[in-house]
Amino acid sequence: MARRGDPGREAIFAAIRQSLGRPAHSAEARRELDDHIGKHRANLIPQRGKGDGKELVDRFRAMAEAAACTVRTVAAEAEVPGAVADYLRENNLSTRITLAPDSWLSGLDWASQPMLETRGGPARNEDEVAVTPAFAAVAETGTLVALSGPDHPTTLNFMPASHVVALRASQVVGAYEEVWQQLRKATKKGRGFAMPRAVNMITGPSRTADIALTIQLGAHGPRDLHIVLIDDQAGQE
Amino acid sequence: MEFMNPGAFKANAREALTDENLRSAMGQLAAGFVPLRQAAVDRLPEFDLLRERARELKDHILANLDFYLERFERNCTAAGGQVHWCATAEDARQAVLAICRTVDAKTATKGKSMIAEEIGLNPFLENHGIEPVETDLGEYIIQLADEPPSHIIGPAVHKTKDQVSDLFLHHHRKHGRTERQTEPAKMVAEAREILRQRYLDADVGITGANYLIAETGSSVIVTNEGNGDLTQTLPKIHIVVTSLEKVVPTLEDMTTFLRLLARSATGQEFSAYTTISTGPRRPDDPDGPGEFHVVILDNGRSAMLGGEVQDMLRCIRCGACMNHCPVYHSVGGHSYGAVYVGPMGAVLTPSLLGIAETRHLPCASMLCGRCEEVCPMQIPLPRLLRHWRERAFEGDGVPAAERWGLSIWAWFARRPWLYGQGARLAVRLLRYLGRERGRLGKLWGAGGWTDGRDLPAPEGRTFQELWRQRRGKGGAA
Ligand code: SF4
Numbered sequence: 001m002a003r004r005g006d007p008g009r010e011a012i013f014a015a016i017r018q019s020l021g022r023p024a025h026s027a028e029a030r031r032e033l034d035d036h037i038g039k040h041r042a043n044l045i046p047q048r049g050k051g052d053g054k055e056l057v058d059r060f061r062a063m064a065e066a067a068a069c070t071v072r073t074v075a076a077e078a079e080v081p082g083a084v085a086d087y088l089r090e091n092n093l094s095t096r097i098t099l100a101p102d103s104w105l106s107g108l109d110w111a112s113q114p115m116l117e118t119r120g121g122p123a124r125n126e127d128e129v130a131v132t133p134a135f136a137a138v139a140e141t142g143t144l145v146a147l148s149g150p151d152h153p154t155t156l157n158f159m160p161a162s163h164v165v166a167l168r169a170s171q172v173v174g175a176y177e178e179v180w181q182q183l184r185k186a187t188k189k190g191r192g193f194a195m196p197r198a199v200n201m202i203t204g205p206s207r208t209a210d211i212a213l214t215i216q217l218g219a220h221g222p223r224d225l226h227i228v229l230i231d232d233q234a235g236q237e
Numbered sequence: 238m239e240f241m242n243p244g245a246f247k248a249n250a251r252e253a254l255t256d257e258n259l260r261s262a263m264g265q266l267a268a269g270f271v272p273l274r275q276a277a278v279d280r281l282p283e284f285d286l287l288r289e290r291a292r293e294l295k296d297h298i299l300a301n302l303d304f305y306l307e308r309f310e311r312n313c314t315a316a317g318g319q320v321h322w323c324a325t326a327e328d329a330r331q332a333v334l335a336i337c338r339t340v341d342a343k344t345a346t347k348g349k350s351m352i353a354e355e356i357g358l359n360p361f362l363e364n365h366g367i368e369p370v371e372t373d374l375g376e377y378i379i380q381l382a383d384e385p386p387s388h389i390i391g392p393a394v395h396k397t398k399d400q401v402s403d404l405f406l407h408h409h410r411k412h413g414r415t416e417r418q419t420e421p422a423k424m425v426a427e428a429r430e431i432l433r434q435r436y437l438d439a440d441v442g443i444t445g446a447n448y449l450i451a452e453t454g455s456s457v458i459v460t461n462e463g464n465g466d467l468t469q470t471l472p473k474i475h476i477v478v479t480s481l482e483k484v485v486p487t488l489e490d491m492t493t494f495l496r497l498l499a500r501s502a503t504g505q506e507f508s509a510y511t512t513i514s515t516g517p518r519r520p521d522d523p524d525g526p527g528e529f530h531v532v533i534l535d536n537g538r539s540a541m542l543g544g545e546v547q548d549m550l551r552c553i554r555c556g557a558c559m560n561h562c563p564v565y566h567s568v569g570g571h572s573y574g575a576v577y578v579g580p581m582g583a584v585l586t587p588s589l590l591g592i593a594e595t596r597h598l599p600c601a602s603m604l605c606g607r608c609e610e611v612c613p614m615q616i617p618l619p620r621l622l623r624h625w626r627e628r629a630f631e632g633d634g635v636p637a638a639e640r641w642g643l644s645i646w647a648w649f650a651r652r653p654w655l656y657g658q659g660a661r662l663a664v665r666l667l668r669y670l671g672r673e674r675g676r677l678g679k680l681w682g683a684g685g686w687t688d689g690r691d692l693p694a695p696e697g698r699t700f701q702e703l704w705r706q707r708r709g710k711g712g713a714a
Binding site (some may be wrong): 006008009012013015017018020021025029033034037040041042043044046047048069072086101121122126140141142143148149150151153154155157158159177180195197198199200201203204205206207208211213218219220222 | 247265266269281282283286287290291294295300301302303304305306307316323328374376378391392393394396397398401422424426429433437452453454455457461463466467470471481484487488489490492493495496503505506507508509510511512513514515518519521522523524525533535539540541542543560
């Protein structure tokens with residue numbers, strides 16, 4: 001609780017100001033600093049975070065693969081259920097999948113794949129495969145961004161041993177900063193914005209090097225992360 | 238080995254130098270992280286510019302720390318979180334305990350947190366009937382071994398695979414595992430299964446924070462295993478234990494630090510999981526903790542502001558300085574007898590605990606300058622080490638034991654194969670010598686540094702092999 005008058009709190013702020021050799025900020029100084037926050041300017045975006053359509057999608061794919069993801073491109077969203085089924089079959093994975101209860105994702109024609117058994121909701125410990133959407137993806141490092149909420153339980157990203165993400169190529173941006181801008185817009189509330197409880201930036205499957213510095217995938221989260229990339233950018237180049 | 242006693246550095250280091258397991262583990266560390274970091278840096282042409290920006294940004298934050306902390310508190314509270322201000326380690330332990338007691342917690346899972354180490358949270362919780370369960374694999378290993386971390390990002394980096402096999406065999410019996418696993422993949426799978434149940438059973442999940450975001454009131458964790466996410470998502474309560482200087486103004490500012498962190502730490506482009514958490518689970522959220530607490534620790538940090546060691550507060554805990562430190566490589570993390578080890582620890586520990594008990598630590602350096610070269614936050618570690626050396630030698634003369642500081646350095650100086658690595662090291666050393674000779678002469682008498690010989694000469698073989706191997710792989714110079 002933010003307890004004004006909390007003696008511990010007051011002592012810490014007093015100690016900070018004493019060490020810095022100044023009193024609390026003046027109203028004007030506060031305005032300036034609030035301005036720094038309000039403008040939320042990017043500091044420095046590396047060149048590789050810049051580019052256009054196809055170039056960024058190609059870079060995203062290469063970076064994601066370098067982070068041990070597998071990526072398959074499909075021409076249209078209608079092909080997603082088939083691509084998921086193929087992936088599970090080719091890798092001998094369970095065909096029981098837990099779908100994020102996202103209207104776009106669950107609206108795809110899953111019945112077209114009779115071998116798949118689907119359910120929705122947050123992850124249960126026994127779930128082996130999660131299929132989720134993403135909010136955005138970042139070319140810079142091959143990073144997926146997922147937002148928690150009723151349509152995307154966070155546990156789906158971490159509990160099942162396999163994670164399949166259905167991503168539209170048009171969701172790929174160059175740099176992280178573009179995601180923050182989109183996030184502010186998508187969750188706009190009054191003069192500010194409402195952060196979802198969890199924003200997950202995901203770059204490849206779970207891994208550890210804690211045993212003799214050898215990299216092992218699937219430490220606690222997914223052992224494999226597969227991205228079905230929907231090429232919805234035709235004609236945009 | 239005396240684990241948590243910085244005064245035991247000399248005895249610890251002597252023991253460490255004859256420990257073949259440690260030698261082999263440290264060899265792998267240097268052979269692994271050093272070239273990986275260099276390759277990652279080489280792939281990002283803007284890396285040095287980013288370091289500049291990050292340093293400026295962090296200096297701005299530190300100069301306005303009170304403001305950004307207030308903004309963090311306001312926005313965290315508005316999102317339904319609760320902020321607890323703790324001046325001392327004891328305050329922080331009590332704050333965590335009080336929260337655990339509200340749900341009558343029996344077990345608490347833990348993501349890796351150096352602040353939890355700093356406040357000695359595990360033994361404290363145990364003494365109060367709450368079982369802490371480390372979930373980061375490295376932390377889990379050292380919890381089984383009943384040892385402190387020996388590295389800030391790889392807590393069990395001193396353990397060989399065989400040692401971990403033995404530990405798992407011994408401790409996993411009670412979970413019905415009787416086979417000694419020797420393949421890392423199988424060992425990881427076994428720990429994964431055992432820990433999975435612990436996440437589900439835990440009442441409270443405790444993590445650290447790499448950053449606190451003032452703009453949104455969020456805490457941020459960076460992991461590769463995903464253990465921090467399971468720790469903070471599954472139990473009823475998520476407690477973040479963190480410290481003052483972790484606050485950043487905006488998501489964009491956090492991003493600047495993130496671009497440096499993984500590359501410097503492990504040579505990855507980005508860690509597998511970066512998670513921004515804001516408040517407890519929302520009414521329509523299908524999962525997530527019901528309460529979100531942020532315990533913010535001072536414990537000596539506010540006193541570092543404005544003074545000569547303020548620069549140390551820029552540290553983002555990447556571990557690059559220890560990965561590149563020849564002293565750390567040869568004596569390992571435990572020798573430092575403190576939670577924070579390597580060059581950053583040798584500066585931070587005296588800053589937090591005072592120099593009286595810790596005066597050996599800043600001497601555990603040859604001031605070769607590698608740490609500063611690789612530090613993503615451009616912290617002038619050699620200057621800060623010298624600062625603490627000077628403080629250590631101030632006052633009523635120098636105890637004879639203090640020669641140690643010089644002798645470890647002399648030990649390195651007498652080993653040309655080490656300096657053969659690059660003329661740069663030797664040049665720096667000479668420059669340092671020239672500059673400091675007057676002081677050294679005064680302190681130890683002329684020539685003192687050349688005959689300080691109270692270190693047993695260890696088997697140099699393995700160490701040499703390591704460096705040769707590193708070169709053979711075209712590793713970083
Ligand atoms: S001092 Fe620099 S190199 Fe060392 S851990 Fe901190 S940020 Fe990393």
